[in-house]
Amino acid sequence: MNFTDTIAAIATPIGEGGIGIIRISGPKALSIGRHILRTPKSGLFSTIEPRRVYYGYVVDPEQEVTLDEVLFFYAPKPRSFTAEDVIEIQAHGGTLVLSKILQQVLRSGARLAEPGEFTMRAFINGRIDLVQAESVIDLIRAKTDKAHQLALSQLNGRATRYLQQIESNLYQILVNMEALLDFPEEGIPDLEKARIQTEISQIIEKLQQMLATVDEGRKIREGIQITIVGRPNVGKSSLLNALSQEEKAIVTDIPGTTRDIVDVQLQLRGIPIVLNDTAGLRETDNPIEQIGIQRAEQSLEQSQFILAVFDISQPLNDEDRFVLQRLEGKKVLVVLNKADLQHRLSLDELSGYHLGDPVLVSSLTGEGIERLEQRLVEEIGVGNLQVDDRPMLSRLRHRNALETAIEALQSFNFGLEQHQSEDLLAVDLRSALSAIGEITGKNVNEEVLHGIFASFCIGK
Amino acid sequence: MQQYEVIVVGGGHAGCEAALAAARIGVQTLLITMSPDTIGAMSCNPAIGGPAAKSHLIRELDALGGAMGQIIDRSYLNIRTLNETRGPAVAALRAQADKRLYQAEMTLAIERQPNLQLKQGLVTEILVEQGRAIGVGLKSGRKYFGKTIILATGTFLGGQIVMGDVKYSGGRQGEPAAIELSESLKRIGLELRRFQTATPPRISCRSIDFTRLSPQPLQRLEWGFSWNGLKEIREQMPCWVTTTTRKTVEVIQSNLHLSPIRNGAVSGKGPRFCPSIDRKVLKFPDKTDHLIFIEPEGRSTEEMYLLGLTTAMPESVQEQILATIPGLEHAEIIRPGYAVEYDCLVPFQFYPTLESKRVANLFTAGQLNGTSGYEEAAVQGLVAGINAARKVLGQKPLVINRSSSYIGVLIDDLATKGTDEPYRMMTSLAEYRIFYRLDNALHRLGEIGYQCGTVSESDWRFRQGLLNAANELEQFYQTTKVRMDASLWTELKLPPPNRGYRLNELIIRPEITEESLLTYYPEIAKYPLPVRQYVWNELKLEGYLNRQRSDYEEVSRLEQIEIPLHFEYNRISKLSQEGLALLNHIKPLSLGQALRIPGLSEGDRALLYIYFNNSQGAA
């Protein structure tokens, strides 16, 4: 762990009213700020005075695109939270934008802060006392110990194999190089520099593709997972469409229309949400529908919040009861749909399941949808449902790692062109591999040693 | 009853450096060794340096006032540079030693060293009182008492010699093992394990058909291992090269069942980087042309060493193997190859000062600590010698930091990570290789050596001269404008510049060599070689050095944050049980060392960081 570099993270829990703060702390804070912040007229800030709130934009300086409209201020050391130079940027674009800004900050020279690291720095620099600091230790222990493991588990199997393949190709080159360096006069084959250069270029390309998919992956998965369940035809798909204000899911009057999970990412008053529409739960012989139902049940198990939909125009039936049994121990909001029709459902039986006050809506007319949104936000907030930021963090770690690796490999190839000596080329290759190792958990020194003896007949 | 201040057991490479260092610092030192005839003996290859990191170790040792560099500079048969094209960080030196001359020079150095007494004797016992070592007992019954003891017994502890399926007691061929001492060490609470190593046959020079061999080219060097400079330019003797053949591999394959690695005669763990030819054939069966270097062992002997042909097969098989190798068809073996299996310490029993955790005032160095190689042994000897003397004098122990040198990397690896095979230094073991170069060893360690008292006043004056010259030359590069006259630029195939360049800006370009500058700036040539190399590399590598510098400096800073010797880790609340156990086992002496302990969790590392980084800041 390094405690003298510049760190950054999203400092507020994601989702509170859509406003988030990105905090940057360390020696490079101000220069990073200058690099990415622009005045309302798109100019550079000529001076950034301490403790003054500025209004402006965060941009991606390379792509010349604006990421968000922000407020920010600068607190120089030692009069800041961490006693280091700190820049805080307040943005309101929701998670996606926040994480884009964070990425830009990381790309400009900061490192992603470990959980609790700001507090730790505050302690180290004498801003807070040990008792206060100790409270963050549990957090650190809980999170950092799992960080590597998590980082890898967040990649899907194919991506993992892909990265491991790249890693092993890079190790082959490094091991050859290191064997040459440490064992002169042992007849170890010289590096085929031209071939290596092409190989490295290909690897750079592959890593760049991976970077792109890291972003793709986030779009689908980020946010609180909410699953809509209910028996067929109660109007689940219609509800999804109503909430997302899009015709995302197919709606028909045929029970069993939805077969696979349909998900939409949306923001409810700043809270990022992934809404999953599922196949109606019931007993069925149709194999395709069965698979859909299995997936629905899985989604029900895994998601953090459930919208249980019932059709108020029909009395409760066995299929509804089948659904109700599956809701035990879950965070549930009961939605009574088709409020525009005649109410035939008896609330007495429902209340026996202790699922809280139901919300009455009509997905057809839009009546009650706003109230539903309101209730959802309350339930999520009041129920202390923590946003699970780990997948996002580890994806950011991936990004960081991949970007560092790409940069190092580009420098490696440049070195090759410049006919730099192997000991210097090894510096770049090693830093690329140690970046990839942050995801795969491999230690460069150990791998090299092992590799040298496994691949070459060395020793006299 | 005479009381010594430092008693060194063993006159090998570790023991010699230990004894010389302690005596130079000025404490009364006794060196006890089995036979004064084998002081500084090269048990295996008569060569110093070679693979990159070994020559680095010697330059570092020399900067700290060790002897090996000066002695090999006076006793080489040939001396060469290796790896020059592979880059400044790995450029290396290799000297073929006249092994008898080396021994004679080392013996003389010991005999003439003030404060140092040499004594023949076989040590059988370490005398311990209340957890502190107080002396040694000899086979003869004699006891010697000392305030500190340094053990440097090499391959001799419980040594067993192996050839084929024959196995008998011995520390080196023809020399007895130290059996009782192993038992004594166990009694005082040290844990031992078995390692193993082997050596190739030596053959008679006149039996070699040199017409079938090619000599390795000789080089004339300006500078050798020692910072004192190559004082004596000697006439050189070359090494010769041949290779094994398909037939060699067949002979070995058909006799593998007789190899100790197969017949179970050796149980100890051998060095991966010094595999026997049997193991090479077993592991890489398709390779038939293994390089064999035929190396002279001295001017006063006809013995030739066969580098690459290590084996402990039965002597008859060794003869068959030689018969298949061009030039060696009629080779007469003088000394057959053999393996030796010996006791060494289970890891984590000493601090980075090389003092035992279990028995105070007892230091260990060399092969006994789990390493292999003369250079590796020598540097540990020096560190143990310095620390034993400092302990006697009541001075603060010296820890050579991992961030300062390969010596630091070696000792830190042993003390923090441990090793499960004989440990040998390699440049790839260092995280910041380009910071540890042959040319800057004096900059890194010279001052420490002088402060320790191991470098004499007159040597130090000379070395300071080198350091000053380096400053001067650096100034020269930084202030001299490159002449604009076209010839230099056309010669370099560079477009003429559109502005005034200084020399230091020019040499960053990869195509610029020192040679290309010398014609235009002949004044550079007046500086001694290592000075020129140092300045050149510092300027040339600036970009790479700067890229790693902040990381490197942070690591160095953590090394400076000390952890008290008997620190009670349960004072840090919330450390995990596993973390506590690890810390109490390793007993790190610095925060840097603590943070490197394998298996320590991130949470525990953060806690240690918070605790020590801050208490240091407050102090």
Ligand SMILES: Cc1cc2nc3c(=O)[nH]c(=O)nc-3n(C[C@H](O)[C@H](O)[C@H](O)COP(=O)(O)OP(=O)(O)OC[C@H]3O[C@@H](n4cnc5c(N)ncnc54)[C@H](O)[C@@H]3O)c2cc1C
């Ligand atoms: C057969 C063989 C093969 C080897 N092969 C290799 C190789 O391939 N690569 C490599 O790097 N290294 C090899 N070595 C190892 C190399 O020789 C050692 O690493 C190096 O010499 C260790 O130095 P040292 O000072 O620790 O011990 P040594 O050089 O072994 O010196 C030990 C000294 O202690 C003395 N001594 C021991 N016990 C006592 C006692 N009880 N009382 C008094 N004196 C005592 C001995 O007489 C000896 O002088 C080999 C050694 C041998 C013997």
Ligand SMILES: Nc1nc2c(ncn2[C@@H]2O[C@H](COP(=O)(O)OP(=O)(O)OP(=O)(O)O)[C@@H](O)[C@H]2O)c(=O)[nH]1
């Ligand atoms: N009147 C009225 N009809 C609705 C309402 N919501 C849905 N419907 C109708 O009910 C039928 C079923 O709607 P879906 O949204 O497909 O129902 P589902 O629960 O997704 O059904 P499956 O996918 O088959 O499980 C359609 O004909 C909708 O038009 C509503 O609020 N009012």
Ligand SMILES: [Mg+2]
């Ligand atoms: Mg549907």
